[in-house]
Amino acid sequence: MRLRDCHNFHDFRRLAQRRLPRPIFDYIDGAADDEVTYRRNTASFERCDLLPSVLRGVETVDMSVTVLGQKLAMPVYCSPTALQRLFHHDGERAVAAAAAKYGTMFGVSSLGTVSIEELRKAHDTPQVYQFYYHRDRGLNRAMMQRAREAGVEVMMLTVDSITGGNRERDLRTGFSIPFRLTPGGMLQFAIRPMWGINYLTHERFKLPQLDQHVDMSGGAVSIGRYFTEMLDPSMNWDDVAEMVRLWNGQFCLKGIMTVADAKRAVEIGCTGIVLSNHGGRQLDGSRAAFDQLAEIVDAVGDRIDVIMDGGIQRGTHVLKALSLGAKAVGVGRFYLYPLAAAGQAGVERALGLMRAEIERGMKLMGCTAIGQLSRENLRFR
Numbered sequence: 001m002r003l004r005d006c007h008n009f010h011d012f013r014r015l016a017q018r019r020l021p022r023p024i025f026d027y028i029d030g031a032a033d034d035e036v037t038y039r040r041n042t043a044s045f046e047r048c049d050l051l052p053s054v055l056r057g058v059e060t061v062d063m064s065v066t067v068l069g070q071k072l073a074m075p076v077y078c079s080p081t082a083l084q085r086l087f088h089h090d091g092e093r094a095v096a097a098a099a100a101k102y103g104t105m106f107g108v109s110s111l112g113t114v115s116i117e118e119l120r121k122a123h124d125t126p127q128v129y130q131f132y133y134h135r136d137r138g139l140n141r142a143m144m145q146r147a148r149e150a151g152v153e154v155m156m157l158t159v160d161s162i163t164g165g166n167r168e169r170d171l172r173t174g175f176s177i178p179f180r181l182t183p184g185g186m187l188q189f190a191i192r193p194m195w196g197i198n199y200l201t202h203e204r205f206k207l208p209q210l211d212q213h214v215d216m217s218g219g220a221v222s223i224g225r226y227f228t229e230m231l232d233p234s235m236n237w238d239d240v241a242e243m244v245r246l247w248n249g250q251f252c253l254k255g256i257m258t259v260a261d262a263k264r265a266v267e268i269g270c271t272g273i274v275l276s277n278h279g280g281r282q283l284d285g286s287r288a289a290f291d292q293l294a295e296i297v298d299a300v301g302d303r304i305d306v307i308m309d310g311g312i313q314r315g316t317h318v319l320k321a322l323s324l325g326a327k328a329v330g331v332g333r334f335y336l337y338p339l340a341a342a343g344q345a346g347v348e349r350a351l352g353l354m355r356a357e358i359e360r361g362m363k364l365m366g367c368t369a370i371g372q373l374s375r376e377n378l379r380f381r
């Protein structure tokens, strides 16, 4: 199977599965506990039907949107994800370049493997910095200052990861940073030798967002310990309000799921919220963002940009979310499997397919601009 044989999410997933050692594939593909929420995320779109309008003259389609003060050429952005260097040696560089080619935003994780500064210099397309809140308030301020100096446009604080999710696939393989593989996990690396050769012949694995502040590289601190020892589980709304004031720019909370929390986000001056269950990787059993979208748009959609992520695999999923009132949607695995399958070329192909699906879908729905999508186009079963 080659890149040109990949026509959808499932094809990229299969190709990634062939290229990656099982522990790494499972880190991307897995989720928390019984993975109920993970499955529900995509299934939720299937309970909602589209109602097309016909004979409306749809020769040209404009799918651009403005979200968090950024103009995007398409309504889908690459949500921040950790450790991309493990999936392909170009990691975030490949994702940022592909996002730039399609005129959309990309996120860089606190656990990203390329620095926010390098990525900001390389491309003009808007960059999101995904932030975790540390016990050390000075460290939080220093990291925000660094992001400001780098020219990052959007600060995105993840609020659903106050402790790590129970990812049992990772426990079975021993996936962690640094690696603590089980014998079974080691065997899986041995039967994918190309990955190892490639890994060793390219740039060393780094976590440049943290390296200046935390000694991760020497293996002194594992990512598990980073979460338990350095992040602050006592983080509350007052702490975040202070961050929002300090940042004084586009500030978004990722992982909001209730109307009450959405209203508090408005009150403390956030400019956006991402409804998200972290791709089912944190609280299993939590609701799909798509199922929760209408309620939250109705409550705060006129005061704050409501965004969602989770389970998006198709252009029609995007159209359903936008019809309910989302300003844009984020994708994670949708670009991670292509990254693993073929680096930048893979992510470009995936975003190109997504753009073509959205354009085709809008034409079939009788819409020439995103603003024409509305709940009149939807029926829930």
Ligand SMILES: Cc1cc2nc3c(=O)[nH]c(=O)nc-3n(C[C@H](O)[C@H](O)[C@H](O)COP(=O)(O)O)c2cc1C
Residues within 6 Å of the ligand: 027, 028, 029, 041, 079, 080, 081, 082, 109, 110, 111, 130, 158, 254, 276, 277, 278, 279, 280, 281, 309, 310, 311, 312, 330, 331, 332, 333, 334, 336
């Ligand atoms: C491998 C992987 C790593 C992720 N790392 C992060 C991260 O570091 N920070 C974060 O806020 N979200 C992270 N996420 C969650 C994504 O940003 C996004 O919310 C989620 O992937 C959306 O679901 P989807 O994969 O079904 O599109 C990660 C997701 C995956 C699959």
